[in-house]
Amino acid sequence: MKEKYFEDFSVGEKIHTNEKTLSTEEIIEFAELYDPQPFHIDENAAAESPYGGIIASGFHTIGTSFRLFIDTGVIGTTGMGSPGMDSIRWLKPVRPGETLRVEAEVIETRASRSEPGRGIVLMEFRTFNQENELVLSMRSVNLVRRRDSGNF
């Protein structure tokens, strides 16, 4: 996808990512570092948990979703970071072998009052599995360079 400056984002526009399949190994490797709860890292404990088997850490689902978004290239050199996110909802467990894709919808755009070189793009991320079930939604505030802002 062509890189966009702040001025290029329109409310209602949807950005569609590629897909990513999460393996058992990736799920366990992530969770051992960042979320070592039994139902993320231990097959036996997970089998006896309410989830009935290993599920991906919600932080892994978020990271995977954001990686898919970055891989679109839409804010390749125009992205300037983020002050925050809101309304993260893990709606369904993500299990090994599931394939995720993201739809990122532009909800609002506004100029920055304090920094004339950038604008704020509010996006709703929706992550779906291979059955087109919504597994994650979240609102992400993105700082994006303006076209006329000179070098980054």
Next chain:
Amino acid sequence: MKEKYFEDFSVGEKIHTNEKTLSTEEIIEFAELYDPQPFHIDENAAAESPYGGIIASGFHTIGTSFRLFIDTGVIGTTGMGSPGMDSIRWLKPVRPGETLRVEAEVIETRASRSEPGRGIVLMEFRTFNQENELVLSMRSVNLVRRRDSGNF
């Protein structure tokens, strides 16, 4: 720290974690997988960015904070996952060599209407650097097993 069931959490209580120092290698390794923006993975591009050098992905800061919380053992086998998080604010960049610690305050506890074996513990996570500056805050909804709920 001793493991807690739902009934053991009190509003206003604060849980303090150990510390974790993030190395350049860890920051780049995480970001290459989950947030490959130039100011997280490329020393030269980062030096020319508004951040003036590499900073940790905000998702890495969140994951590190949650790992520190899990390492307290407070929900070792009583944690039952989470439906979501709110109000994530990345308040200051986290740079290589910085040392993070977390204070997790119990904001609200309530029984689950649909699942009598669990309760909901709403926590505010605050992550500080070695200068005691607040770098991240977020609200996390945690499902926690009740003491009288039988086996997990």
